[in-house]
Amino acid sequence: MLSWKDLLKDNVVSIEDLDEVLNMSPEEKEDLVKVAERHPMRIPKYYFDLIDWSDENDPIRKLAVPASMELNASGDYDTSGESTNTKMPGLQHKYGATALVLSTNVCFMYCRHCFRKRMVGYSAEEISNRMEEAVDYISSHKQVNNVLITGGDSFALSNNMIEEYLKNLTEIDHLDFIRFGTRVPVVFPQRIYMDDELLGILKKYGQKKEIIVISQFNHPNELTEEARKGIKALKDIGVTVRNQAVLLKGINDNADTLSTLLNNLTAIGVHPYYVFQCRPVKFVKEHFQVPISEGIDIISEAKKNLNGLGKGFRYAMSHPRGKIEIFGKAEGKIIFKFHQNKYEEDSDKLFMRDIDEEARWLDADLNLIR
Structure with a gap:
């Protein structure tokens, strides 16, 4: 019987892991790689499977998957002091x-x-x-x-x-x-x-x-x-x-x-x-x-x-x-x-x-x- 630790090994952690579900252009993929290099991606398979990949505005996707908007550096890292x-x-x-x-x-x-x-x-x-x-x-x-x-x-x-x-x-x-x-x-x-x-x-x-x-x-x-x-x-x-x-x-x-x-x-x-x-x-x-x-x-x-x-x-x-x-x-x-x-x-x-x-x-x- 699998333990929760076994299940957690199935994390999605690299932009390449998204190739099968996202039809990314080379430019789009390059942007996401840049984002993930600064702020890494890690998604448990359980949560990943909740995403409706036919909907580019799927809320679970937005919460979990890097987006090119994250290249916008406006804001502050410590907003509450x-x-x-x-x-x-x-x-x-x-x-x-x-x-x-x-x-x-x-x-x-x-x-x-x-x-x-x-x-x-x-x-x-x-x-x-x-x-x-x-x-x-x-x-x-x-x-x-x-x-x-x-x-x-x-x-x-x-x-x-x-x-x-x-x-x-x-x-x-x-x-x-x-x-x-x-x-x-x-x-x-x-x-x-x-x-x-x-x-x-x-x-x-x-x-x-x-x-x-x-x-x-x-x-x-x-x-x-x-x-x-x-x-x-x-x-x-x-x-x-x-x-x-x-x-x-x-x-x-x-x-x-x-x-x-x-x-x-x-x-x-x-x-x-x-x-x-x-x-x-x-x-x-x-x-x-x-x-x-x-x-x-x-x-x-x-x-x-x-x-x-x-x-x-x-x-x-x-x-x-x-x-x-x-x-x-x-x-x-x-x-x-x-x-x-x-x-x-x-x-x-x-x-x-x-x-x-x-x-x-x-x-x-x-x-x-x-």
């Missing part, structure tokens, strides 16, 4: 109550909209390689009541490493819960439901501290039977699963698609947490960003088809100064509010800006920019 929040390699502390551990630069799939393109699958300089020091930092900062283990993808870690993190962190009295940031339930759920050892580890330590999996389903086509099976396996052992989607041009930037996604998530007990404004990341910005004003309209229309649980998410951006909720529009203004803040003076701050139909982000002074 992660470098300024780094306390040691692999540990960030931006918000008082939350410590973030970058546990790996590896993912089972390299998403084309990734906001950590600067490091994921590419550079290990920002990765935590001394767990003991990270745990010591968290232990000594009593205001930290939760830890987010992310990457890369935290479920790309070995079971031994996941257990080591949980063994150490669940011993810290002032931690209330531990979160794992992962796209594995989306791109390779077999890693969850075929791995009794992983489920046993999560169940064991989940009896000491609450464990929450934060995933990222962005399109209804990702909610396959296998994905539902992976979610059920987590929920059956008492793990909470929440979802952070990203509003992405050509993927979910219409109300019907977004409401279908969120309704389907709540139906299986995965509560929407955020819908994020896509960050203006280098080689991502022009490809995937939706204007904020348009995003507000999409969110507002989608909410008409959602129940109370489905409406519980916040439409927000991860800005260098904090998580800023995008409230809506009124009298020619866009209304924003700080949901989390790096600086005390921004705590719970409300502000408004004149509507700019093309603006997609806020600058350092909180002015709308295109």
